[in-house]
Amino acid sequence: MQSFHRFLLVSSLSLCTVAVLPAWSAAAGGGTSDRGADSGISARVARLSEDEASLTWRYETGRREAEKQQAIARRDEQLLAGEHRLTAVLHMDLGTIARAEYQQGGAHLDTVRALHPGSAKELTRDHDPLARVDLMAGDAVMRSRLVEARIAQEGARASAQGRALRKSIVRLAAAQRTLQAKLEAARWTLQRQADASAASGKCRDAVHLGPAGRRAARPWVTPVEGYRLTAGFGNGGQHWAHRHTGQDFAVPIGTPVRAVGTGSVVRVTCGGAFGIEVVLKHVDGCYTQYAHLAAVTVSPGDRVATGQWIGQSGTTGNSTGPHVHFEVRSTPQFGSGVDPVPWLKAHGVKL
Numbered sequence: 001m002q003s004f005h006r007f008l009l010v011s012s013l014s015l016c017t018v019a020v021l022p023a024w025s026a027a028a029g030g031g032t033s034d035r036g037a038d039s040g041i042s043a044r045v046a047r048l049s050e051d052e053a054s055l056t057w058r059y060e061t062g063r064r065e066a067e068k069q070q071a072i073a074r075r076d077e078q079l080l081a082g083e084h085r086l087t088a089v090l091h092m093d094l095g096t097i098a099r100a101e102y103q104q105g106g107a108h109l110d111t112v113r114a115l116h117p118g119s120a121k122e123l124t125r126d127h128d129p130l131a132r133v134d135l136m137a138g139d140a141v142m143r144s145r146l147v148e149a150r151i152a153q154e155g156a157r158a159s160a161q162g163r164a165l166r167k168s169i170v171r172l173a174a175a176q177r178t179l180q181a182k183l184e185a186a187r188w189t190l191q192r193q194a195d196a197s198a199a200s201g202k203c204r205d206a207v208h209l210g211p212a213g214r215r216a217a218r219p220w221v222t223p224v225e226g227y228r229l230t231a232g233f234g235n236g237g238q239h240w241a242h243r244h245t246g247q248d249f250a251v252p253i254g255t256p257v258r259a260v261g262t263g264s265v266v267r268v269t270c271g272g273a274f275g276i277e278v279v280l281k282h283v284d285g286c287y288t289q290y291a292h293l294a295a296v297t298v299s300p301g302d303r304v305a306t307g308q309w310i311g312q313s314g315t316t317g318n319s320t321g322p323h324v325h326f327e328v329r330s331t332p333q334f335g336s337g338v339d340p341v342p343w344l345k346a347h348g349v350k351l
Helices: 002-014 040-104 109-115 117-125 129-200 340-346
Strands: 247-250 256-258 263-269 276-282 287-296 309-313 323-329
Touching: 040 129, 040 309, 129 276, 129 287, 263 287, 276 309, 323 340
Parallel strands: none
Antiparallel strands: 247 323, 256 309, 263 276, 276 287, 287 309, 287 323
């Protein structure tokens, strides 16, 4: 079985003709940074998505900190209750010891030392049994009360900080709901525009979304971030005429789609089963396809760097929901695809 899997992997890689493209180092924005195209709703979706991610991070950070402060307050309450009980026990025990010391003339000195070793020297020097117990009692109670005061102060601080954090979380949650509603509305506005383009078969101009994504530290990456894998290569079903020819990455509408590796744009088309799609050619001679998009940020002939944004996800064409259909091909044409999962793994990309 292992040898069979190795055969499939080697076969899929060998389908791609090795090619050498001119070396190219992409600056931020790559080949699309100076387009000046009207970003419109695409840029609004990208901006709101970033704001929503930032707000979600602040909300989760505040929630975890509030839970931490609540735990500290509960711990301090338990410690304070324990100190109260200890003080009460000390009062009762010291009263008993005091009476015994008075009656027996110091026979319980060892007991006193065991209960309060910190005052052993003072108690040893003091030969008056009642005085020894009074000294020990006063010292023990004073120390216990100091501990109680410190715990109470810490608990009050933690409680106050927890209340302030909870109020902040409530405000953040309200802002998050408002922002999510705006983002959802913007996403579907973008999708309606994309559907219109796909229906007409005419692609809109490439949009500019600002920075073209983080420069990738590795030569190959996944086509999107924050995804959930759905339909895989070779799956059957009523949605496909034959078998599924790629790997689906489920993401919300408007999610930035990025080039999995350095290459050039060979095709941007709109309409048909794939809706809005981009096809790239990479340095190893393989081609990758990104389909069902809502917008594109590149044009044919553009060179792209690993991780550069080339479009936004959507649900155009023959699609059952927002996702990116990703294919790896030996040619730009449909029907030459190989399983993208082992291909990505062979290029060091873990899914």
